[in-house]
Amino acid sequence: MRPTYRAIQLKGRGGLDQLQEVEFPLEPPKQGEVRIRVRASGVGSTDILKRTGYYLFSPPFPFVEGYEVLGDMDAIGPGVAGFVRGQRVCALTVYGGWAEYFTRGAEHFVPVPEGLDDAEAIALTFNYVTAYQMIHRTAAMQPGQTALVTGANGGIGTALLELLRVHGVRAFGLGSKKHFDLIRSLGGEPIESRTKPVDVALREVLPGGADVTFDGLGGAGTRECIRATRKGGLVAGYGFVAARGTIGMLRGFAALFLGARFAGRRGAFYGITALYRKDKRPFKEDLRKLFELLAARKIQPRIAARLPLLAGREGERLLEAGGLAGKIVLLSDLPS
Secondary structure, X not given: OOOEEEEEEEOOOOOHHHEEEEEEEOOOOOOOEEEEEEEEEEEOHHHHHHHHOOOOOOOOOOEEOOOEEEEEEEEEOOOOOXXXXXXXXXXXXOOOOOEOEEEXXXXXXXXXXXXXXXXXXXXXHHHHHHHHHHHHHHOOOOOOOEEEEOOOOOHHHHHHHHHHHHOOOEEEEEOOHHHHHHHHHOOEEEEOOOOOXXXXXXXXXXXXXXXXXXXXXXXXXXXXXXXXXXXXXXXXXXXXXXXXXXXXXXXXHHHHHHHHHHOOOEEEEOOHHHHHHHOOHHHHHXXXXXXXXXXXXXXXXXXXXXXXXXXXXXXXXXHHHOOOOOEEEEEOOOOO
């Protein structure tokens, strides 16, 4: 009888019932591939977008969910050098991470240094690389500048605040009052906008507006983010979790690029997968820098929930319910 492994497969577009546990035969890696025994994966808004809307880099249904993965080298295919069995590695996967085993080309894997917590390390792979690259590669921010972060209690929002603090940027975090202490602990200055527009709330404490605004919400809020940014400043969009569906995404892009231009600001949209597919080197370079910051405890990823490895459906349910602070992580060492 052939060995098998379990995974969480997304059957099609729709509700949480589209996420179902399945079994696959455990195949040996092919030429140039490696197989890992998965220790950790993550749950994020992009996983929900793949299920409920349209995501450019999704494979055809059905497919196994999971945007990032961390695990131990279990089998090494022909032609692969530089890895050994048992070595801990991670990868940006886009799909396939919610499984007991994961196989892909060896060029996707990055060694994980000893001594790092699995949950914190997997948080770096997607959330912190996204934040780091927006700060340094998209916005090219300099110490002493100012930034506004929307969705400041989320996985990427908390990463942005922490990395902006490390870089010497004065950051303002948009969030509900119950998350103000979290925002302060990450080095940010909390802004509450539920009772007034984002731009009005920010300019009460920063009259000139922010040098850079990181807009992870999209939708109607993008226009407020543009007005909250100083003339000549940059609005960096990512995720656009409030812009559901293809039409919503197109409207978000139009508001970001055309709206910013007409208002005398600059607009840019960041997507980690588009950059990664073009060139894997920046991802690997930046992830190694983040590992160094984590090892030195200059950053400490906030973990909102630690769930069993195959509890992706529960992870998405928690994320859709809102109110969490940090990253949802799936771990193999937790009982199902």
